[in-house]
């Protein structure tokens with residue numbers, strides 16, 4: 001590089017630095033959210049645009065035990081990234097994946113509302129967050145960067161958590177690559193599993209629907225003969241909702257054992273055996289699920305399990321930007 005070039009560059013660098021320090025910091029930049037191919041548009045909140053700064057604060061709080069009044073736990077104490085933000089040891093936990101599309105939360109739909117409202121419920125009602133514990137200089141600086149002032153409120157904490165949740169998007173499994181035209185992304189057995197999953201013989205895709213692999217609705221799939229007052233029915237008081245539970249997403253399902261709202265199945269093989277031969281009748285059994293199950297052969301069951309395992313998105317499970325923030 002010539003001396004002149006070097007001087008020009010140095011002058012440019014100085015000018016840039018001056019420009020950055022002399023202008024006021026405007027509102028944080030909205031994050032450019034690129035969704036995986038085939039995903040429905042993500043519902044967003046007009047009063048809570050997703051920004052780099054908001055996501056950084058949400059991520060901090062998700063992993064920060066100061067969110068609980070006795071400093072004992074954070075969201076991540078139960079919701080583990082390697083398990084698609086679920087846990088093997090927390091009974092009946094649900095994963096945190098693609099929740100931005102959800103409007104009813106919890107297995108029985110016990111909470112209905114926007115993602116922001118769900119996070120307010122988690123922070124204020126479930127955790128009982130004491131904002132005094134969050135009034136630390138380094139956190140106040142993050143609230144300032146995210147919301148324009150350093151004021152710390154439970155509502156802002158929840159809004160930041162909602163922004164972080166909007167980045168917890170999983171759509172990078174081998175199945176997605178297959179759908180995008182890479183025929184070699186799935187083995188022959190996995191491809192047979194896909195065919196069965198999307199067939200009228202095993203009606204899986206009606207409920208585990210769209211690229212989200214959930215319809216975000218409630219169904220009785222025939223786990224129990226006695227369903228009175230259970231599931232969605234316990235929330236709505238409507239007996240037609242008895243025994244109906246939230247359809248869980250199947251994304252990363254190989255990582256979210258044990259299965260069902262009550263963890264009754266330890267493995268995917270057990271789940272598929274249930275669908276193949278274990279479905280029992282009750283007053284609200286979904287018409288898509290036949291009594292006695294879909295009567296699948298051993299080979300068909302193995303193919304379905306192989307397909308379910310191909311829904312693992314390793315990039316999501318190991319993405320450093322979703323992991324604990326650096327200290």
Ligand code: HEC
Pocket residue numbers: 062067073074075076077078079090091092093094095099102104105106107108118119122123127161
């Ligand atoms: C003590 C363990 C534990 C901690 C800590 C925890 N959760 Fe959960 N979470 C659960 C369990 C268990 C469920 C499922 C409960 C149910 O459906 O009845 C759940 C479900 C959820 C759901 C509903 C998901 C869906 O698909 O409907 C959301 C949202 C959620 N948690 C957010 C959070 C946030 C945010 C935090 C931190 C503020 C947090 N959780 C901390 C155990 C925990």
Ligand code: HEC
Pocket residue numbers: 197202203204205206207208218219220221223245246247248249250253256258259260261262268271272275286288289294304308
């Ligand atoms: C009528 C809607 C419906 C159909 C059809 C259906 N499912 Fe489900 N699935 C659900 C619901 C609802 C649950 C949760 C039930 C519960 O916990 O009580 C569930 C749970 C599961 C689970 C456990 C996931 C977890 O995280 O606990 C797997 C795996 C699964 N289904 C795969 C399948 C497969 C494979 C098929 C086709 C053979 C299928 N489903 C057909 C609605 C359906």
